[in-house]
Amino acid sequence: MRIAFVGTDLAPLREESGALERVVLAWAEGLGSRGHETACFDASPDGPPLSRLGAFGPDLVVLNNRPGWSELVEPQVAVLQVLHNYEDAWSAGGAGGGYERALARPCSAVVAVSQALARHVESTFRTPVAVGVAAVAVEECFFEARWHGKGGPVLFPNRILEKKGVRFFLELAARLAPDGYDCRLFSHTAPFAPPLGEQRELLALAACSPQVELAEPPPGRAEMAAAYAGAGVVVCPSCRPEGLGLVALEAQAVGAPLVTSGLGGLAEVTLAPNEVVTCFDLSLWAEAIDRACRRAGSGAPSRLVADRHRPEAAAASLEREALRLLSGQRGRSTGQRQRV
Secondary structure (H helix, E strand, C coil), rough: CCEECCCCCCCCCCCCCHHHHHHHHHHHHHHHHHCCCCEEEEECCEEEEHHHHHCCCCCCCEECCCHHHHHCCCCCCCCEEEECCCHCCCCCCCCCCHHHHHHHCCCEEEEECCHHHHHHHHHHHCCCCCCEECCCCHHHHHHHHHCCCCCCCCEEECCCCCHCCCCHHHHHHHHHHHCCCCCEECCCCCCCCCCHHHHHHHHHHHHHHCCEEEEECCCHHHHHHHHCCCCCEEECCCCCEECCHHHHHHHHHHCCEEEECCCECHHCCCCCCEEEEECCCCCHHHHHHHHHHHHHCCCHHHHHHHHHCCCCHHHHHHHHHHHHHHHCCCCCCHHHCCCC
């Protein structure tokens, strides 16, 4: 196959941009290693670069988080619409908010990065056929790092955004401080440059908190893996549903203990013995963090993440969805969807 991967208007398809961009690049590299011809294209606020796509002549265009753009692609070209987040992150371009029509585009298929997101899209937008699931890749450096963080800080590694639960983490840090816990937060605002207004406000709040160390984000992926390896426990207190929760997968690949809110895809990627706390009760979170910090390390989550999310497994899962689309096998109705 000749496959064109199209990024979003927020950031170029570069590893230094953000999680979505790294996931797309890993798929492109993995499918290239499986014998397909792949190319990556950056987008503008107006949509994909149609003239460059036409010159490439793809059999398949892979769009990411922009279902509205599917109607801009030539109707005879197959489109795989990959959704990484819930609809509040799909934003503008092409058909705007007419997502029901865009998601039902002929000669296309819709794929999500988690079962939770796939089911949400099916029920919310009444997709005519089942929404598939494609695994995202966790980079090898996270499997190479080994957790040694007993006694280390409670780490919040996500981007600085309201939906990631930054305000709750600051409250949690104040609750944990009397028990001797150190809490660390990265000033991670990519891919937004300059930072959004909400990010500036949250950074100011964190800077004023005596219970939180506000640190520079690690400069690379190996350094990020080292940060997980040195953490006593990693927390993901997202207050809105996550499409998946790549941070949770990366932390568990290293072997770090983890506590999450379980919203959206976080529930299915929080692997035992790691815990989900389903409400935002400070005492319940403090108890879960205390249990995580007292547990002996477990290699079970790391092994499961490796089985499901190593780059070769991720590429194979997207290849299956692409081949099903191009072979015309995506005819199951959502009512016939097989649950796994």
